[in-house]
Amino acid sequence: MRQDTKFTNQNFRVIGSRVNRPDGMDKVTGRARYGADYDAPGQLVGLFLRSPHAHARIVSMDISRAEKLAGVKAIITADDLPDLTNGNREMLDILENSMARGRALYDGHAVAAVAASDVKTARKALKLIKVEYEQLPHVTDVDEAMQPDAPVIHDWIFTQGVNPTPKKPSNVCNRTEMGHGDVDAGFARAAHIIEKSYKTEQTHQGYIEPHACVASMGPDGSGELWVTTQGHFAYRNVCAELLGLDIAKLKVTSSEIGGGFGGKTHVWAEPIALALSRKANRPVKVVMTRDEVFRATGPASSTSIDVKIGVTKKGRIIAASAELRYADGAFPGPWAILGAMTSFACYDLKNVKTVGYDVICNRPKVAAYRAPSAPMAAFAIESTVDLAAAAVGMDAVDFRIKNAAKKGTLSSYGVTYGPIGIGPTLDAAKNHPHMKAKLKKNQGRGMACGFWFNFGGQTCSTINIAADGTVNLSVGTIDVGGSRASLSLIAAEELGIPYEHVKASVADTASLGHNDMTDGSRGTFSSGMATIVAARRAIEVMKERAAAMWDIPVDKVDWKDGHAVAKGKKNSKLAPLSLKEIAENSPNTGGPIAGHNEFVADGAGVSFASHLCDVEVDPETGATRIVRYTVIQDAGKAIHPDYVEGQFQGGAAQGIGWALNEEYIYGEDGRLQNPGFLDYRIPVCSDLPFIDTQILEIPNPDHPYGVRGVGETSIVPPLAAIGNAISNAVGLRMTHVPMSPPRILAALEAGE
């Protein structure tokens, strides 16, 4: 049933307060249970054998010696995984990514899995599996993969989005064009035209907790999966479809999550763990090593992007275009489409065109990474915007203010904006004390804007009121960044009770209806709306119970500040009944009191941010130090400001790592050279300054409280903000991310 989600501008009692998070104590004391912390009686250890080649045909595989090893209970290869996907190519890709089917498509692609009584036996068994490979030509660079003479990885991929569809297969799986106006005419009228090409290297989400699960299948076709995930319902549905299980007979329980950032929206080892358990008839535990996480799970795309911007003498962008080439890894994805859609979304443009190419190469299947595809596009666009501002002699912030999108702007992706926050974030940036701070020698300041869509999706929540007046809130969206605190605040606000009286939990898949994953910045947005409605329904029940206790009609009962209040002169002597009093009487007024809601939470409201960054570049080493960093973002309404700020800071921190150091490095042999945190360098505390934040609250008209998602936009501007700061510090435009010391040093030496 549709429900009214319009913004009501109500006054709040507890929303906006900075209460302690309910999972904080468990997490700091080690009591919290993550994916690897669950064990089942009699469980086996599951390990994977992975391809050492970037691209190879599996000529033969002999598992006979491994099978005979004492302690080995099951071995799974592609032969154990029939294609049950009924022509659904995307599902077949997921299955094939989980386990190679005749060909290994990238270094680290799983080719077999073993379940054994202990790790030592499992490792020994892997060594006893003999695989004969025929190495095939490979390609790992996105531009090289698009060349006519590149090795074609899939003979079933014919470029979509071009007319006519090519008759020859290629690595270009999709071409997407969008925009409006006439860019050629716009460029013809431009006083200045800036063209630049950029590259960004592949990065991993870098979650500290590796993928881990315990799978337990029974002979009756029922099963359980304990897993670290951003979406246990999605994991259930995908695993059930791949393995031919009834969805309702597979119960998935999510653990605490040690970071996901999009990388835990996709299944990797989980279907294989279930298949191993089914074959062994024992529970199987799989915990990936860091090496496996890097080689075989969801990095973001590497990209190659060309940008062209034309400006008038007065500093108005008159035309803008971009061609974006995104490496999807071994299987097709939507990543260039998202890059193309987000590219120029911050600006009010009369003539704009973007073209995205999704490209297959011999790298792991790309997964979503926080505002997927937007940071790379923003790096290219926002770097060129700085050059455009310089071309007309304008300040970078003033130039952006002049060209910013606003309510009524036809966006570059075709939708006319309602009320949006890009202008206010830029105004706040211009007036922020950060802009007035003095810079020292070798320091530079940069800024950049960012955009992300946000979305809602299927959501289902339940409120149960205990007999003592405390409240259980069950939600189905994984808590990746403090949402249990935010959702408890919402329940407390609606019910009129203290925050401490609410206990929020993430329910398993057998206890709630389907919930989409926590992605798209949707957790607090969508479960928040479901919680509001569930609480209001519980209040309706409590009003009925109060009416029963008073023996008056229910239409004579109101709800105010956590109490049922009797209306009318006739009832004026009836003292208000608290939620606790009504709950205490519930066994005799109709039994347990609950409120429930299920709906589709569309209408999330787009999000914008502006980031400011000061850097210091060491001219001798090329090393960059972030001196100061400020995030300004529109949150719609900050339910719990600490966690909004935490999202802002977390996105900026990841963006800083992406901008300065993180990259997948492949050798000539197509093998990943740095699958570990020693050689793939994510930022640590000593790399980061305090990241300052400023929350703006421009209400989302399609949420009762005005909430917008906040989890993703903050990773969009950092690459460009840092790139612009470095360029302002050293006087050279950096066009290749990461802007690592060797690259900066090389640029400095070339510049000299």
Added chain:
Amino acid sequence: MRVEIATSNLRAAADGCSHVHLEATNIRGLYADLVRQYPAFEKLVRKGIAVAINGRIFQDDWTAPIPADAELVLLPYIEGG
């Protein structure tokens, strides 16, 4: 009512047109008319597309009503992280 198609990969299913004319009072009806007129959209709708109604993007809720004179834009389905 006029429905813009934002991207070329979706336009390909409408014979390359940048917009189509459909009649519907809600998203379900919109997609039904879309598929009726342009059968190549059937696979895309099943896989997942989005529609923006007056700037508000709907990905899953096909019950959403479409007001008269609304700005309607068909978009690719958007994934997040």
